[in-house]
Amino acid sequence: MMSLQEHSADGPPDAAAADRAVLLAELARVLPSDALLFADEDLKPYECDGLTAYRCMPWAVVLPQSEAQVLAALKVCHDRKVPVVVRGAGTGLSGGATPVVQGVVLSLAKFMRILEIDPVARLARVQPGVRNLAISEAAAPYDLYYAPDPSSQIACTIGGNVAENSGGVHCLKYGLTVHNVTKLRVALINGEVMEIGSHALDDPGYDLLALMIGSEGMLGVVLEATVKLTPKPRTAQVVMASFDSVIEAGNAVAAIIAAGIIPAGLEMMDKLATAAVEDFVHAGYDLAAAAILLAESDGTAEEVAEEIATMSVLLENSGARQLRISQSEAERLKFWAGRKAAFPAVGRITPDYLCMDGTIPRKHLAHVLTRIAELSAEFGLRCANVFHAGDGNLHPLIMFDARNPGETERAIAFGAKILELSVDVGGTITGEHGVGIEKVKQMCVQFSREEIDAFHAVKAAFDPLALLNPGKAVPTPRHCSEYRLTGSAR
Amino acid sequence: MRDRVDEFRSRILERKPLRLRGGGSKDFYGGPLSGEILDTRGYSGIVGYEPTELVITARAGTPLVEIESALATRRQVIACEPPQFGAGATIGGTVAAGLSGPRRATAGSLRDFVLGVKLMDGEGRELNFGGQVMKNVAGFDVSRLVTGSLGTLGLILEVSLKVLPQPLAETTLRFEMPQNQALAAMNRWAGQPLPLAASCWQDGVLTLRLCGAKAAVLAACEKLGGERVAESDAASFWAALREQAGEFFAGDAPLWRLSLPSVAPPLELPGPLLIEWGGAQRWLRGTVDVATLRETAARAGGHASLFRGGDKSGGVFAPLPPALMEVHRRLKQSFDPYGVFNPGRLYPEL
Numbered sequence: 096m097m098s099l100q101e102h103s104a105d106g107p108p109d110a111a112a113a114d115r116a117v118l119l120a121e122l123a124r125v126l127p128s129d130a131l132l133f134a135d136e137d138l139k140p141y142e143c144d145g146l147t148a149y150r151c152m153p154w155a156v157v158l159p160q161s162e163a164q165v166l167a168a169l170k171v172c173h174d175r176k177v178p179v180v181v182r183g184a185g186t187g188l189s190g191g192a193t194p195v196v197q198g199v200v201l202s203l204a205k206f207m208r209i210l211e212i213d214p215v216a217r218l219a220r221v222q223p224g225v226r227n228l229a230i231s232e233a234a235a236p237y238d239l240y241y242a243p244d245p246s247s248q249i250a251c252t253i254g255g256n257v258a259e260n261s262g263g264v265h266c267l268k269y270g271l272t273v274h275n276v277t278k279l280r281v282a283l284i285n286g287e288v289m290e291i292g293s294h295a296l297d298d299p300g301y302d303l304l305a306l307m308i309g310s311e312g313m314l315g316v317v318l319e320a321t322v323k324l325t326p327k328p329r330t331a332q333v334v335m336a337s338f339d340s341v342i343e344a345g346n347a348v349a350a351i352i353a354a355g356i357i358p359a360g361l362e363m364m365d366k367l368a369t370a371a372v373e374d375f376v377h378a379g380y381d382l383a384a385a386a387i388l389l390a391e392s393d394g395t396a397e398e399v400a401e402e403i404a405t406m407s408v409l410l411e412n413s414g415a416r417q418l419r420i421s422q423s424e425a426e427r428l429k430f431w432a433g434r435k436a437a438f439p440a441v442g443r444i445t446p447d448y449l450c451m452d453g454t455i456p457r458k459h460l461a462h463v464l465t466r467i468a469e470l471s472a473e474f475g476l477r478c479a480n481v482f483h484a485g486d487g488n489l490h491p492l493i494m495f496d497a498r499n500p501g502e503t504e505r506a507i508a509f510g511a512k513i514l515e516l517s518v519d520v521g522g523t524i525t526g527e528h529g530v531g532i533e534k535v536k537q538m539c540v541q542f543s544r545e546e547i548d549a550f551h552a553v554k555a556a557f558d559p560l561a562l563l564n565p566g567k568a569v570p571t572p573r574h575c576s577e578y579r580l581t582g583s584a585r
Numbered sequence: 586m587r588d589r590v591d592e593f594r595s596r597i598l599e600r601k602p603l604r605l606r607g608g609g610s611k612d613f614y615g616g617p618l619s620g621e622i623l624d625t626r627g628y629s630g631i632v633g634y635e636p637t638e639l640v641i642t643a644r645a646g647t648p649l650v651e652i653e654s655a656l657a658t659r660r661q662v663i664a665c666e667p668p669q670f671g672a673g674a675t676i677g678g679t680v681a682a683g684l685s686g687p688r689r690a691t692a693g694s695l696r697d698f699v700l701g702v703k704l705m706d707g708e709g710r711e712l713n714f715g716g717q718v719m720k721n722v723a724g725f726d727v728s729r730l731v732t733g734s735l736g737t738l739g740l741i742l743e744v745s746l747k748v749l750p751q752p753l754a755e756t757t758l759r760f761e762m763p764q765n766q767a768l769a770a771m772n773r774w775a776g777q778p779l780p781l782a783a784s785c786w787q788d789g790v791l792t793l794r795l796c797g798a799k800a801a802v803l804a805a806c807e808k809l810g811g812e813r814v815a816e817s818d819a820a821s822f823w824a825a826l827r828e829q830a831g832e833f834f835a836g837d838a839p840l841w842r843l844s845l846p847s848v849a850p851p852l853e854l855p856g857p858l859l860i861e862w863g864g865a866q867r868w869l870r871g872t873v874d875v876a877t878l879r880e881t882a883a884r885a886g887g888h889a890s891l892f893r894g895g896d897k898s899g900g901v902f903a904p905l906p907p908a909l910m911e912v913h914r915r916l917k918q919s920f921d922p923y924g925v926f927n928p929g930r931l932y933p934e935l
Binding site for chain 2: 213214215216217237238239259260262266267270271273274283287288289290291293294295296297298299300301302303305306308309310314326327328329348349350352353354355356357394395397398400401402454455456457458483485486487488521522523524525526527528529530534538541542543545546549550552553554555556557568569
């Protein structure tokens with residue numbers, strides 16, 4: 096496994112051991128014994144998040160049960176200048192929750208309470224460790240739900256969603272986390288607590304809520320979140336269309352949007368991804384097609400019928416070779432099952448994979464996929480592509496075997512090329528997974544030195560000592576100079 | 586256009602207070618005006634418009650009307666309907682003010698549609714944040730931070746917005762209803778899958794706008810009842826509301842804006858009242874005691890600001906708690922270390 100040189104500490108090891116002992120003693124004073132982990136075997140499960148290619152053993156993991164304990168633990172770390180990495184369910188794919196050397200992991204896993212569902216105000220007030228899907232389940236009796244639905248929604252927590260500004264397959268119509276959170280209670284690293292946002296639709300002063308959402312745990316610790324609940328559509332239906340080329344599929348997406356329709360979901364899979372998922376879920380996908388498109392409509396029965404009819408015509412006119420409309424809720428879920436299970440399905444056909452997350456202007460889709468295919472041949476690694484076609488968010492899944500020497504590095508290099516390609520065509524290195532550790536060097540491709548300085552200044556406004564998740568998301572000058580050696584940074 | 590950018594930079598580098606200004610349509614808004622005018626007009630033009638990608642990018646001085654007419658040719662809109670408040674409104678000023686119009690409660694706010702900005706900071710550096718794509722989590726979300734910051738963090742040079750299709754169908758309904766019933770009804774309906782777009786209650790009349798697929802709007806009309814408003818009357822009603830051109834907004838009496846949870850009950854306040862955004866935005870006319878008003882709004886879970894006219898010496902926007910203000914100060918300091926941009930327009934401290 097790779098080690099992260101950026102985070103390794105200088106100084107003699109025995110001094111570090113002494114520092115660690117002092118820290119543990121101080122944490123033990125403010126936390127119950129079962130809320131402090133420090134034995135190697137207890138720390139092991141926390142050494143990585145969903146990005147398993149990067150691992151690091153922290154000094155300690157704290158699992159507070161009350162806000163007072165969180166604040167006390169933060170204060171200890173702040174006073175001792177020990178870095179803190181906040182963790183929810185650890186499902187993140189960019190290493191946002193990877194521990195840092197000589198740091199503490201603050202797990203909010205025990206904050207699992209849904210504090211309030213207000214069906215009239217259409218709001219849910221929840222603790223940060225509440226799972227995304229649990230909110231929708233709690234709101235279901237009122238015919239409401241929480242709209243953002245990342246693939247990991249069974250497991251991922253709302254605190255993590257806030258940190259990453261998570262999306263999902265329905266965000267073209269219903270928005271990302273930033274559009275669906277109205278208030279946060281946040282602890283700063285010094286233990287100070289702030290309320291950001293409100294249950295009104297706006298707040299005086301700067302939009303700190305927008306800044307906090309997607310800040311990858313670098314500005315503050317979410318203690319509580321109030322999220323918007325959306326009325327459940329009466330019904331939903333999906334059209335599945337297959338195409339002989341990705342260009343046709345891309346044009347079909349453009350035609351739907353040009354016709355004034357914002358589908359509830361609009362997803363594409365390439366041939367390799369389709370084959371992997373068909374083998375896994377047996378949804379009856381067209382295996383001969385170059386691309387499969389799923390277009391969902393939701394709303395009242397009349398509305399859905401109208402939209403599905405319009406979309407079907409547009410898809411046919413765009414050259415769809417096959418068209419299937421879900422005839423029941425079970426069939427709709429079956430059509431979706433493959434797309435939703437794309438990552439695990441690919442996981443079945445390869446020992447390891449890296450999931451990339453660039454967003455591109457859709458008009459460049461064909462060029463980008465062609466280039467990815469070329470890179471795939473160049474690096475000798477297979478790559479399946481799933482695509483949130485409505486909003487241009489592309490997830491190439493690079494398959495590799497970490498047991499083969501050098502293959503992990505090759506996969507990472509391949510991924511870096513894809514990210515650079517996304518930036519080249521006017522897109523971004525991350526649409527919804529975050530920068531974390533994984534893409535921190537590619538930030539130097541997307542942003543200038545001055546822009547990165549501005550990000551550091553924003554962080555310093557909340558965390559002057561740079562103790563919250565240091566080394567993530569915003570590159571240091573060293574990251575960029577290293578990257579510049581490869582000729583890619585700006 | 587590069588010349589204009591160089592000119593902006595040299596003005597900024599003089600390190601003297603500047604009053605950033607487009608068409609001046611929102612001069613009335615925010616704290617007292619100070620500093621020499623830096624005029625963004627002429628630094629204009631749509632840089633890119635991709636209807637099928639739902640993205641438009643324009644220079645700050647581009648008139649909002651120009652953007653909206655370009656969108657209209659492709660049957661698209663800025664769905665939150667930001668008000669112009671005057672013929673000269675520019676997109677830069679619109680984003681700096683961060684105001685949204687009638688559809689805000691259901692379509693989202695202007696900040697929800699901001700995808701990226703190019704900003705010139707207090708050191709004269711051109712900084713790009715966000716981008717031209719819908720989903721983008723690279724770097725902190727500075728473009729949304731800048732939205733509504735009243736120009737205090739830097740000079741917006743360019744803006745990228747997410748745009749949406751015009752609704753395929755639209756109908757306006759009218760109901761006779763006292764305030765408490767209207768608030769209850771708006772919140773009840775908002776919890777149902779109805780194609781609600783905008784609402785307005787005034788003097789015992791609730792006006793409701795539905796936008797969406799034809800079938801959805803028809804079905805909702807059937808379900809909700811009420812009296813159908815003729816299409817042209819409806820269009821002028823919502824346009825007037827968006828631009829605050831109606832009788833309620835006429836005259837010199839101070840205009841207060843209360844931003845509240847939509848479920849806040851009717852507030853005991855003197856003066857004429859107009860409610861929008863399903864109960865979440867309430868306008869009040871007249872001279873009121875600022876302290877009482879702010880306290881009432883805060884107790885209801887929201888805040889009150891002096892939107893137009895009146896005595897600004899009591900502060901325009903609700904004061905911030907010290908910890909929040911400290912973060913504001915540090916952010917201001919980092920983007921505008923020499924206090925050049927619109928000093929005092931948002932808060933005296935910034």
